[in-house]
Protein backbone atom coordinates (compact mmCIF):
# COMPACT_ATOMS: atom_id res chain seq x y z
CA UNK A 353 0.00 0.00 0.00
CA UNK A 354 1.23 3.48 -0.85
CA UNK A 355 2.21 5.93 1.91
CA UNK A 356 -0.21 8.80 2.46
CA UNK A 357 2.36 11.48 1.70
CA UNK A 358 3.18 9.90 -1.65
CA UNK A 359 -0.49 9.34 -2.42
CA UNK A 360 -1.26 13.02 -1.79
CA UNK A 361 1.64 14.14 -3.97
CA UNK A 362 0.51 11.88 -6.84
CA UNK A 363 -3.04 13.17 -6.49
CA UNK A 364 -1.65 16.69 -6.81
CA UNK A 365 0.22 15.65 -9.94
CA UNK A 366 -2.94 14.13 -11.43
CA UNK A 367 -4.44 17.61 -11.04
CA UNK A 368 -1.36 19.21 -12.63
CA UNK A 369 -1.58 16.85 -15.62
CA UNK A 370 -5.29 17.59 -16.04
CA UNK A 371 -4.50 21.31 -15.85
CA UNK A 372 -1.87 20.80 -18.56
CA UNK A 373 -4.54 19.19 -20.72
CA UNK A 374 -6.89 22.09 -19.99
CA UNK A 375 -4.17 24.62 -20.85
CA UNK A 376 -3.39 22.98 -24.19
CA UNK A 377 -7.06 22.62 -25.04
CA UNK A 378 -7.45 26.36 -24.32
CA UNK A 379 -4.51 27.00 -26.66
CA UNK A 380 -6.15 24.76 -29.26
CA UNK A 381 -9.40 26.74 -28.99
CA UNK A 382 -7.40 29.96 -29.31
CA UNK A 383 -5.76 28.71 -32.52
CA UNK A 384 -9.13 27.54 -33.88
CA UNK A 385 -10.40 31.09 -33.37
CA UNK A 386 -7.38 32.61 -35.13
CA UNK A 387 -7.70 30.40 -38.24
CA UNK A 388 -4.65 28.25 -37.56
CA UNK A 389 -6.19 24.74 -37.65
CA UNK A 390 -2.82 22.98 -37.80
CA UNK A 391 -1.61 24.72 -34.63
CA UNK A 392 -4.98 23.87 -33.07
CA UNK A 393 -4.50 20.22 -34.02
CA UNK A 394 -1.03 20.07 -32.44
CA UNK A 395 -2.39 21.47 -29.18
CA UNK A 396 -5.42 19.17 -29.20
CA UNK A 397 -3.15 16.13 -29.58
CA UNK A 398 -1.01 17.50 -26.76
CA UNK A 399 -4.11 17.91 -24.56
CA UNK A 400 -4.99 14.25 -25.22
CA UNK A 401 -1.49 13.21 -24.17
CA UNK A 402 -1.87 15.09 -20.90
CA UNK A 403 -5.09 13.25 -20.16
CA UNK A 404 -3.20 10.01 -20.74
CA UNK A 405 -0.52 11.15 -18.28
CA UNK A 406 -3.21 11.84 -15.68
CA UNK A 407 -4.83 8.43 -16.33
CA UNK A 408 -1.49 6.66 -16.01
CA UNK A 409 -1.09 8.16 -12.52
CA UNK A 410 -4.73 7.48 -11.69
CA UNK A 411 -4.24 3.79 -12.52
CA UNK A 412 -1.02 3.63 -10.52
CA UNK A 413 -2.51 5.13 -7.35
CA UNK A 414 -5.38 2.64 -7.55
CA UNK A 415 -3.02 -0.24 -8.21
CA UNK A 416 -1.09 0.65 -5.06
CA UNK A 417 -4.34 0.63 -3.10
CA UNK A 418 -4.30 4.39 -2.73
CA UNK A 419 -7.29 6.67 -3.07
CA UNK A 420 -7.60 9.08 -5.98
CA UNK A 421 -9.14 12.37 -4.92
CA UNK A 422 -9.88 14.81 -7.72
CA UNK A 423 -9.53 18.50 -7.00
CA UNK A 424 -10.82 21.55 -8.92
CA UNK A 425 -8.91 22.31 -12.10
CA UNK A 426 -7.75 25.91 -12.38
CA UNK A 427 -9.05 27.87 -15.36
CA UNK A 428 -6.36 28.39 -18.00
CA UNK A 429 -5.86 31.67 -19.92
CA UNK A 430 -7.84 31.93 -23.15
CA UNK A 431 -5.82 34.31 -25.33
CA UNK A 432 -2.20 34.62 -26.35
CA UNK A 433 -0.60 37.52 -28.25
CA UNK A 434 0.86 35.34 -31.01
CA UNK A 435 1.62 31.71 -31.89
CA UNK A 436 5.13 32.30 -30.55
CA UNK A 437 3.76 33.60 -27.22
CA UNK A 438 1.52 30.52 -26.89
CA UNK A 439 4.31 28.05 -27.64
CA UNK A 440 6.71 29.91 -25.38
CA UNK A 441 4.11 29.59 -22.60
CA UNK A 442 3.76 25.87 -23.42
CA UNK A 443 7.53 25.40 -23.25
CA UNK A 444 7.77 27.23 -19.92
CA UNK A 445 4.86 25.15 -18.63
CA UNK A 446 6.65 21.92 -19.55
CA UNK A 447 9.78 23.11 -17.73
CA UNK A 448 7.60 23.66 -14.67
CA UNK A 449 6.10 20.17 -15.01
CA UNK A 450 9.61 18.68 -15.24
CA UNK A 451 10.34 20.35 -11.89
CA UNK A 452 7.18 18.82 -10.40
CA UNK A 453 8.13 15.33 -11.64
CA UNK A 454 11.63 15.73 -10.25
CA UNK A 455 10.16 16.75 -6.87
CA UNK A 456 7.99 13.61 -6.94
CA UNK A 457 11.05 11.46 -7.60
CA UNK A 458 12.86 13.14 -4.69
CA UNK A 459 9.90 12.43 -2.43
CA UNK A 460 9.80 8.78 -3.55
CA UNK A 461 13.52 8.54 -2.70
CA UNK A 462 12.97 10.13 0.74
CA UNK A 463 10.04 7.79 1.39
CA UNK A 464 12.10 4.78 0.21
CA UNK A 465 9.23 4.03 -2.18
CA UNK A 466 11.13 2.10 -4.86
CA UNK A 467 8.02 1.13 -6.81
CA UNK A 468 7.03 4.77 -7.24
CA UNK A 469 10.58 5.69 -8.21
CA UNK A 470 10.44 3.12 -11.00
CA UNK A 471 6.95 4.21 -12.02
CA UNK A 472 8.09 7.83 -12.27
CA UNK A 473 11.00 7.01 -14.57
CA UNK A 474 8.57 6.93 -17.51
CA UNK A 475 7.57 10.52 -16.70
CA UNK A 476 11.20 11.64 -16.31
CA UNK A 477 11.92 10.37 -19.83
CA UNK A 478 8.65 11.73 -21.19
CA UNK A 479 9.50 15.23 -19.93
CA UNK A 480 12.67 15.29 -22.03
CA UNK A 481 10.48 14.79 -25.09
CA UNK A 482 7.79 17.19 -23.89
CA UNK A 483 10.28 20.02 -23.45
CA UNK A 484 12.07 19.23 -26.71
CA UNK A 485 8.93 19.18 -28.85
CA UNK A 486 7.61 22.52 -27.50
CA UNK A 487 11.06 24.09 -27.76
CA UNK A 488 11.44 22.91 -31.39
CA UNK A 489 8.24 24.75 -32.37
CA UNK A 490 9.37 27.88 -30.46
CA UNK A 491 12.65 27.93 -32.39
CA UNK A 492 10.89 27.50 -35.74
CA UNK A 493 8.44 30.27 -34.90
CA UNK A 494 11.34 32.57 -34.07
CA UNK A 495 12.80 31.90 -37.51
CA UNK A 496 9.47 32.44 -39.26
CA UNK A 497 8.80 35.73 -37.46
CA UNK A 498 5.75 37.52 -38.85
CA UNK A 499 6.03 36.07 -42.37
CA UNK A 500 2.50 34.81 -43.25
CA UNK A 501 3.88 32.28 -45.73
CA UNK A 502 6.08 30.71 -43.06
CA UNK A 503 3.19 30.54 -40.62
CA UNK A 504 1.02 28.92 -43.28
CA UNK A 505 3.65 26.26 -43.89
CA UNK A 506 4.09 25.62 -40.18
CA UNK A 507 0.34 25.32 -39.81
CA UNK A 508 0.37 22.56 -42.41
CA UNK A 509 3.25 20.81 -40.65
CA UNK A 510 1.67 20.96 -37.18
CA UNK A 511 -1.63 19.80 -38.66
CA UNK A 512 0.01 16.46 -39.50
CA UNK A 513 0.61 15.56 -35.83
CA UNK A 514 -1.33 12.48 -34.78
CA UNK A 515 -1.88 11.04 -31.27
CA UNK A 516 1.21 9.23 -30.04
CA UNK A 517 3.54 11.35 -32.18
Ligand code: FEO
Pocket residue numbers: 369372401402405446449482
Ligand atom coordinates in the same frame (compact mmCIF):
# COMPACT_ATOMS: atom_id res chain seq x y z
FE1 FEO B 1 2.29 15.68 -18.76
FE2 FEO B 1 3.33 17.75 -20.74
O1 FEO B 1 3.62 16.75 -19.24
